[in-house]
Amino acid sequence: MAHSLRRLVALSPLLFIAFTLGCSNTPGDPFEKINRPFYNFNEALDRHAVKPAANFYEKIIPLGIRTGLGNGFSNLGYLNVIINDYLQGKWQQGLSDTGRMAVNSTVGIAGFFDVATGWGMPIHENRLGTTLGKWGVPPGPYLVIPVLGPSTVRDAPGFYMASITNPVYWIRPGWEYTVPLSIFYTLDARTRLDFLVRFRNEQALDPYVFTRDAYLQYTNTQIRGPATKPSEDFYNEDLDDTTKPTGK
Numbered sequence: 001m002a003h004s005l006r007r008l009v010a011l012s013p014l015l016f017i018a019f020t021l022g023c024s025n026t027p028g029d030p031f032e033k034i035n036r037p038f039y040n041f042n043e044a045l046d047r048h049a050v051k052p053a054a055n056f057y058e059k060i061i062p063l064g065i066r067t068g069l070g071n072g073f074s075n076l077g078y079l080n081v082i083i084n085d086y087l088q089g090k091w092q093q094g095l096s097d098t099g100r101m102a103v104n105s106t107v108g109i110a111g112f113f114d115v116a117t118g119w120g121m122p123i124h125e126n127r128l129g130t131t132l133g134k135w136g137v138p139p140g141p142y143l144v145i146p147v148l149g150p151s152t153v154r155d156a157p158g159f160y161m162a163s164i165t166n167p168v169y170w171i172r173p174g175w176e177y178t179v180p181l182s183i184f185y186t187l188d189a190r191t192r193l194d195f196l197v198r199f200r201n202e203q204a205l206d207p208y209v210f211t212r213d214a215y216l217q218y219t220n221t222q223i224r225g226p227a228t229k230p231s232e233d234f235y236n237e238d239l240d241d242t243t244k245p246t247g248k
Helices: 002-010 012-022 032-060 063-076 078-087 091-106 128-134 157-164 175-203 207-224 230-238
Strands: 142-145 149-152
Touching: 032 142, 032 175, 032 207, 063 078, 063 091, 063 175, 078 091, 078 128, 078 157, 128 157, 128 207, 142 207, 149 207, 175 207
Parallel strands: none
Antiparallel strands: 142 149
16 A cells, blocks of 8 residues: 555655664564664554444444445555565466466456456465575565554565555545555454454463564465474575574
């Protein structure tokens, strides 16, 4: 979304500092002291604003409409998936995803209906961070970006790419469209993540560490596939010794 781009530009000094310091040999989670306050800020924002609004959204919008809106939001952001398919040399998947977006954008009425899955074109996940990882770019330190959430130095530019490949970004002047769409997108995504958020908050001894490790494991799986020994391969393969979390 366009708002994600503006947030990323505003945070560019932080990302520059993170990249610079990330080149040092600081062990563990070098930005934990600033990541935790940003994590706490995001959690407070979610608890006091996003979660209550998402509950209201879920209560007043019927499931069928919410499903259609979720399909539509996925379709709007699908060009990002397609581009990264091709950047990774996944030509067959790229063609399938191109067809998927074309079918859902037309027959599926702007993506509201997921016709393509029934026609043999399944949904995929892909993003710039995964592409860079497959090209051999190391993840760098773990980052918590205000509002946007968990990331790494390698993954952070993906917010920019996801924004500029979304058709909504190019609507001008557009605020009367982008603001409501951004709000609905956020609320819809929050309702889908509610179970995971509750599980983390109820089960994790340290939600910050749980979120960090889960995010890094997820990105590693997207790049290399499931690890045979998650507790070891996760750190040994995708993170070098300078970026292994300490578990503090």
